[in-house]
Each structure stands twice: as C-alpha cells, then as structure tokens.
Amino acid sequence: MRYVMVQIPKTPASSSPAPRSVPTSADVARLAGVSRATVSYVLNNTSAVRISEPTRRRVHDAAKELGYVPHAAARSLRAGQSRLVVMPAPAFPVGPLYSRFMTELQWALGRLDYTVVQFGTVGLHGDEAVRAWAELRPVAVLVAGAQLDPQGVAVLKRAGARAVVTLGPEAVEGAHALLMDHTAVGRRAGRHLHDVGRRRIGVVVPAEAGLEAFSQPRLRGVRDALDGTGATVTELPLAYEEGAAARLAARWPDLGLDGLFAYNDEYAMLLMRALQDRGVRVPHDTAVIGADDLMLGRLLRPRLSTVHLELPSGRDLAELVDRAVRTPGLPTERHTVLGAEVVHRESS
Structure with a gap:
C-alpha cells in the first residue's frame, strides 16, 4: 500500500484582511x-x-x-438610567389599525429620546417571558393584551422598569392601564343591527388563538344590546380561511340569520364574499357590519358598515411613559381609551 502526501499551499496572511476595529x-x-x-x-x-x-x-x-x-448600553450606564422601552410583540394577530397605532407610538417615544425594542414572544409565556424582558433592563415596558399579572409587574420594577403600561380590556395591579372596552364595540354593532330591523343575529368569534380577550367581550356586548328585545344571538366560530368561510356560508339557509356582526372588517369581508358566492344578498337577506373602519371596506360593493374605533394617541401614551419615568412615585393611572361609533353604509 502506498501513501501519497499532498501539500496544500498556505493562504498568505495578507490575503485575509484584518478585522477593522470598532x-x-x-x-x-x-x-x-x-x-x-x-x-x-x-x-x-x-x-x-x-x-x-x-x-x-x-x-x-x-x-x-x-x-x-x-453605544446605547454604555450611555445608560453613564447616565445611571436606561432609555430602553421594551414592547413585547402581541400574542395575537394584529391588523392594520393596531399596526398604525404602534408605529405612531414608536415615533413619539423616539422623539422623546427613548430607544424602542420590539421583543418577539414566540415560545415565551408567563414568568419566562417577563424574565426575558427584565434581562434587557428597560426603563419602561408596554404590554398589549393579557400577557402580564401583578407578579410580573413586580419583577419588571425590581429590574429597574419605572413605567409598566398595559393596553387591553383589564387593568393589572401595579401597572398603568389603558383600558379598551370591547363590549362597547359589540353593543354598538348589536344595537345597529336591531335598529335596522334585524332580529336573528349571528356573531363571528374568531377561531385563532389569542383573540379571545377581544372577541368574547364583543360577543357579550351584542348580547347586552339585544337583551330583552326578543332578538336571538347565534355564536359563529370562524377561522380566517376561505375554506372555513365557504363552509359557514353553505350552512346559512339552515341558520336562518338576517343580521351579522363579523367581529371586525377583515372577517366581515371574508364571510360576506363567501355569502355572496352562495347567492345570499347583502343586505337584503343578511345585513353585515364589521369593526375597525378599514379603507378596503369602503371599496367593497356593497360598502361595508362598520364600528369605527378611536385608539389612544401614540403621542399621549408616550407622554404617559415619559411622565412615569421622570416621576418614579407617580400613582398608577387608568384611562378608558377605546371610542366606538357606528358608520352606516350599504351592507346593512
């Protein structure tokens, strides 16, 4: 057996540039x-x-x-205080309305010299998520939805967070709260359908995980609005998929519904198209209303009735964060910030 030695030439050191110093x-x-x-x-x-x-x-x-x-971290050490604001990514699907609000908020915080970091929460829940946010030593944390409890607020404050703000349907002890009353959205929609003469009302409840904090209060609001009127309310679970909408539309004659609150404009447009494909006339057979007042809903035919939502100003929330950071002993504030008004168009 013979061995052949092959010599591989070395690459000259000069051919590999030295890393540049920072x-x-x-x-x-x-x-x-x-x-x-x-x-x-x-x-x-x-x-x-x-x-x-x-x-x-x-x-x-x-x-x-x-x-x-x-160097942001070095600047924070010199100043003795972080300027980092952590915004955990919501654990629910977000639409255009919420995205616009978050963009405005980030812009307003940037104008106040804060560095905003959106923290991905995929795979993190409860205490594990809170500890991950706390490791960044933020001066403020803004949490949307039901992702935080009083123990989590305490962990964040011990890690140096001067402002913890929640945005959702319920307040959390120890945190500033921007309360969004989604029952009001359902009440407005239910009352509108009743006012236009509908008595057998269907309410879409999204099947997607994470939306229960919004869909259940909206369903409850419709029930509240129709309580004592003799009108009926039928809960309609629906995934945001064309196939799911087509299957629900195929059942429409058996359901016998003459009014529909479709949770929001996106689900309303999905289901309205499926209903029309099955020959259901909107609004003659079934009146339809959504929520969010998206531009696309105005381009449909018939134009989509909706509940217009007035979200808090990003600038106002940024000022609340800044006030809490500059005044550590500031009592927690609670503000109801979700306005809801019906916009009546041709679909109802």
Missing part, C-alpha cells in the same frame, strides 16, 4: 478636532450645553465618515 468617540473627537465631551453632547442632543452649529456639523460629519454610532 470606531470610538475618541476617534470621532480626533477627526473633528474637538473633545470627547463635545462629541457626547452633540450626538446625544444635550440641550444643557450650547454647541455652535459648525462644530455640530464637524462632529456629525466625522461620525458618519468613521461609521460611528453611540
């Missing part, structure tokens, strides 16, 4: 011809120290040329 504020100061303190004042937008406009431009130009960005 630029520091000292590098920016040298290039701009200023002190490190001046760099800090300029890049942190410190208003207490007056810096001339030419100097500011030199510092910004030097930072851009070097690719320097401030």
